[in-house]
Amino acid sequence: MSDTVILSIESSCDETAAAVTLNGRTVLSSVIYSQIDLHTIYGGVVPEIASRAHIEKINPVIRKALEDAGKTLDDLDAVAVTYGPGLVGALLVGVAAAKSIAYAKNIPLVGVHHIKGHVCANFIEYPELEPPFLCLVASGGHTHLVKVVNHTDYEVIGRTRDDAAGEAYDKIARAIGLGYPGGPKVEKCAHNGDPKAFSFPRAKIDEAPYDFSFSGVKSAVLNTINSYKMKGMEIDEKFQADVAASFQQSVIDSMKERVLMALDEFGMNKFAMAGGVASNQTLRAALKEAVEVRGGQFYCPKPVLCTDNAAMIGAAGFYEYMNGKRDGLDLNAVPGLKL
Amino acid sequence: MRLLAIESSGQLASVAVIEDGEILGMKVGEFKVTHSETLMPMIDAMLKEAGVELDSLDAIAVSGGPGSFTGLRIGSATAKGLGLALDIPLIHVPTLHAMTYNLLVPDYIGAIIVPMMDARRGQVYCGIYDFVIRPDNMVDFDIFMDADAMSVTDLLDRIKEITDLDGNPPIVVFLGDGVMAYHEVIEQYAQFNFDYAPDEAMLQRADTVALLGQLMYSLDMTVSADEEAPDYLRPSQAERERAEKENR
Numbered sequence: 001m002s003d004t005v006i007l008s009i010e011s012s013c014d015e016t017a018a019a020v021t022l023n024g025r026t027v028l029s030s031v032i033y034s035q036i037d038l039h040t041i042y043g044g045v046v047p048e049i050a051s052r053a054h055i056e057k058i059n060p061v062i063r064k065a066l067e068d069a070g071k072t073l074d075d076l077d078a079v080a081v082t083y084g085p086g087l088v089g090a091l092l093v094g095v096a097a098a099k100s101i102a103y104a105k106n107i108p109l110v111g112v113h114h115i116k117g118h119v120c121a122n123f124i125e126y127p128e129l130e131p132p133f134l135c136l137v138a139s140g141g142h143t144h145l146v147k148v149v150n151h152t153d154y155e156v157i158g159r160t161r162d163d164a165a166g167e168a169y170d171k172i173a174r175a176i177g178l179g180y181p182g183g184p185k186v187e188k189c190a191h192n193g194d195p196k197a198f199s200f201p202r203a204k205i206d207e208a209p210y211d212f213s214f215s216g217v218k219s220a221v222l223n224t225i226n227s228y229k230m231k232g233m234e235i236d237e238k239f240q241a242d243v244a245a246s247f248q249q250s251v252i253d254s255m256k257e258r259v260l261m262a263l264d265e266f267g268m269n270k271f272a273m274a275g276g277v278a279s280n281q282t283l284r285a286a287l288k289e290a291v292e293v294r295g296g297q298f299y300c301p302k303p304v305l306c307t308d309n310a311a312m313i314g315a316a317g318f319y320e321y322m323n324g325k326r327d328g329l330d331l332n333a334v335p336g337l338k339l
Numbered sequence: 340m341r342l343l344a345i346e347s348s349g350q351l352a353s354v355a356v357i358e359d360g361e362i363l364g365m366k367v368g369e370f371k372v373t374h375s376e377t378l379m380p381m382i383d384a385m386l387k388e389a390g391v392e393l394d395s396l397d398a399i400a401v402s403g404g405p406g407s408f409t410g411l412r413i414g415s416a417t418a419k420g421l422g423l424a425l426d427i428p429l430i431h432v433p434t435l436h437a438m439t440y441n442l443l444v445p446d447y448i449g450a451i452i453v454p455m456m457d458a459r460r461g462q463v464y465c466g467i468y469d470f471v472i473r474p475d476n477m478v479d480f481d482i483f484m485d486a487d488a489m490s491v492t493d494l495l496d497r498i499k500e501i502t503d504l505d506g507n508p509p510i511v512v513f514l515g516d517g518v519m520a521y522h523e524v525i526e527q528y529a530q531f532n533f534d535y536a537p538d539e540a541m542l543q544r545a546d547t548v549a550l551l552g553q554l555m556y557s558l559d560m561t562v563s564a565d566e567e568a569p570d571y572l573r574p575s576q577a578e579r580e581r582a583e584k585e586n587r
Contacts, residue, residue, distance in 0.1 A: 041581070048408065048575035052568075055412055059419050059565040073424055089409055092375055093416045099379050100420030104393060329379035 004077045006321065007101070008314035009062065011094030012086025012114050013141065014038075014045045016057040017310035020069035020076075024318030025123050029068035030311040032304075033057045036181065043180045044170065045140075051089035058097050065310070073105050080317025083111035083327075084337025085141070091333035099329055110317045111327040115142055115339055116154060118274035118306075120315035123151075125301040133299070134268050136259060136287075139275035139308075140166035140183075143212050144339065145258055147266060151319035156339050157266075158210025158258060165251060165277045168214035172221050172247050176240045186244045187280050192237070193245030198224055200250040202257070210258050217250045252286045259287060263296055272299035279303035341391065342556065343382065343399045343421070344549035347374045347414035348406025348434045349456065349516060354381050355545035356391050357553055362546050364389030374413045382417075396427060398561060400552025402543060403431040404570035405464040405486055406456060411569035422564025429567045430552040430560065435466040435486050438515060440547040441540035448472055450510050451483070453498060455491070455517030462488045463517035464572055467498060469509075488572050491521045495528050502531045510534055514541050 003022055010017040019030040035053045039045045066072060081098035084091060095111075102109035118137045122129055131151060137144045143165045145158035163171070166183055173182030178189060200220045203213035221243060228239065259271055271291045278284060278300050288298040305312060341363075344355045352368040366385040368377045386393060401418040404411045422429045438454035448470050455463040467483040483501050498511055513525060514536035525533065535541070555561070573579070 042577055046575060046577040049577060051408070051412055052571070052575070055415055055419075055568050058416060059423050062423065063565070089412065092409065092413055095375065096378075096413050096416035097420035097423075100417045101424045103379060103383065104421055104424030329383055330376045332373060332375045 004318060004321065005071060005075055006078050006080050006314045006317050007062070007065065007073070007076050008080040008112070008310045008317050009094040009098045010082045010117070010308055010310040010313045011054045011058065011090050012082045012084070013090060013308060014050045015308040016054050016061050017308060018062040018065035019310035019314045020065050020071050021311060021314030021318060024315045025127055027124055027311045027314070028071065029065045030309055031061050031065045031068065032309050033061050040180055043174060045087070047087045047089055050087060051093060054090055054093035058093055062097070073101065076105060076107055078102070078108040078110055078317065078321050080110045080112050080313055080321070082114045082117060082313050083331055084114065084334035086114055086335060088333050088335040091335065095331060095333050099331060103329060108321065109327045109331060110321050110325050111331050112313045112316045112320060113337055113339060115144055115146070116316040117312040119146060119148055119154065119272070120319065121274055121301040121305040121309070121312040122272045122299050123315050124311060125305055126299055129270070129272070129299055132268060133270035133272055134259065134262055134266065135272045135274055136255060137275045138165040138255070138273070138277035140164060140170065142275060145210050145262060146339070152323045154339055157262060158208065158212065160212040160214060161205060162213055162215035163218060165212070165214060166275075168218050168251070169277070171218050172244070175222055175225055176243050177235060178240065183277060183280060186248060187282055189241050190244035190248045190282065191241075193241030193243070195245040195249035197242035198246040200246055202250055202254045210262060212254060212258070214251070217247060221247050248282060252283055255283070256287060256290045260290060260294060263291070263294065269295070270297045270299065274301065274306065276307045279306040340553065340556065341396050342430070342549055342553055343396050344401070344545045344552050345378070345382075345399065345414045345418055346402040346437070346543045346545040346548045347378060347410045348402045348404060349410065349543045351542055352378055352381070352410070353543070353545035354378070354385055355549040356385060356389055357546070357549035360550070360553065362549065363391060365546050374410055378413060378417055393425065396425060398428050398430055398552070398556050400430040400432050400548050400555070401567065402434045402437055402548050404434055405458070405488070405572040406434050406543070408569070408571055411571070415567055415569050419564045419567050422567070428561035429564050430555050431562050431567055432548045432552050432555065433486060433570070434543060435464065436468070436480075437548040437551050438543055439466070439468045439480070440551050441514065441544060442512060442536060443470055443478070447512060448478070450512045451498065451502065453494070453511060453513050455494065455513060455515045455521070457517045457520040458488050458573075461490055463491055463494060463521065464488050465494050465517065467501060486570070486572060491517070491524045492528055495525065499530055512536055516542060
């Protein structure tokens with residue numbers, strides 16, 4: 001089999017990214033321009049600002065990815081691009097750029113589902129990993145428990161009913177005055193806190209045991225903060241740390257319970273994490289322990305492959321490409337793309 | 340000299356290809372179909388019909404704004420990708436100037452030309468221009484007021500100042516989708532002779548983007564594919580609200 005070199009582009013949220021991958025699992029280059037500094041003052045990603053920044057960065061990021069890989073556009077076998085889910089204005093920039101490059105170079109265009117990309121980050125991190133396995137994808141925009149049947153077929157067995165896990169972290173961070181982005185800040189703050197200081201709910205949904213809900217825990221945290229304030233008490237560092245640790249424990253417990261239940265029910269032994277929230281070391285450690293105690297194998301990519309990047313889109317794009325997926329010049333951004 | 344032109348700043352996208360002043364092909368999209376889905380297939384179909392190889396293009400002209408933020412970005416990202424892949428420069432054609440070029444025909448020489456695009460929030464993106472014939476028979480393009488966002492009544496005031504200065508007010512010709520949105524305001528408040536552009540010249544068109552793009556190319560007014568970005572004329576809503584809060 002000859003080698004397959006793919007240029008991949010990711011612009012679904014606030015990272016402008018491009019990568020060159022070889023046969024899906026070898027990253028020749030991965031360039032990420034993070035816009036986080038542009039959005040921090042707004043306390044979250046502003047779609048129009050993100051879209052404008054993508055336009056400014058898209059070409060330099062692509063050019064750098066090719067340079068770093070020592071490749072030119074003439075070396076490519078295909079162009080892969082995230083076409084959803086995500087912010088429509090942001091997605092459109094990557095999609096339009098990918099289409100025009102594929103068209104001008106007369107090479108196949110492969111639209112990639114962003115969540116599949118996150119899952120496939122594991123194929124880059126673990127060259128020996130093969131499906132089937134269970135994967136929890138958790139980020140600022142998504143929380144999905146997925147059965148990875150083979151490289152391209154994914155079955156969603158659970159999803160969040162309200163906030164994504166990362167979104168809940170952001171809201172809690174704001175409520176206790178930690179600022180944006182919430183994930184790393186809450187995790188850091190939680191190190192000094194008591195995870196049993198407060199008992200926040202671990203929501204369950206009767207008819208859908210694998211679905212998540214983080215709005216209940218969010219409300220409970222906000223209520224705790226309000227009653228604390230009403231008693232005239234100040235939000236000091238200890239209170240912040242205890243709230244952060246207790247909130248995080250509730251997230252960990254919710255995830256752990258569902259993951260173990262799913263591994264049992266589907267008779268699976270391999271569990272992988274993915275998405276920006278998977279870069280949370282406390283969460284990784286807790287799930288790793290839970291899975292390994294049960295005798296299962298735990299996988300999780302390094303943080304730079306967990307947060308949005310284009311290498312993972314290259315990996316997913318490679319398997320879609322090998323599976324025969326080809327998109328036309330009419331490929332559109334699909335902000336609510338289903339898995 | 341061959342040039343591809345992309346116009347996607349408004350509701351109706353179009354593409355054109357021009358060679359040494361002659362339009363070799365043009366395609367216009369449909370209303371209510373997203374530019375994202377139609378733009379590349381239109382380029383492909385048009386080039387094939389015109390028998391133009393993509394590799395033979397010398398540059399790409401893109402309607403650079405103002406206009407629909409998303410529409411401008413689709414055109415810009417498409418042009419940037421093509422420019423990168425073909426290694427050719429881009430020409431950033433101001434959208435309101437290209438619209439004014441819709442009326443570069445004898446009937447409108449000397450008229451005050453006012454393109455206006457519906458910018459929502461009670462405003463239009465607009466400019467005030469004219470074409471005049473110089474003694475040597477060349478045509479000059481004058482800018483009385485370049486791209487700005489304002490209410491139609493403010494725009495009418497600006498036009499009146501200009502026509503009053505002239506002493507013998509020429510006719511003022513409005514065009515753009517702002518006419519559809521605000522013609523009642525114009526008809527009620529305009530204190531000067533005015534008319535509307537004919538239907539075929541009413542909206543943004545890739546062929547005039549191409550014509551103006553070719554002129555700009557000949558004047559070395561090109562940008563690299565990396566540099567190109569739309570002129571939005573307005574900050575994002577979040578930036579605007581933040582600035583308003585700070586000024587309070």
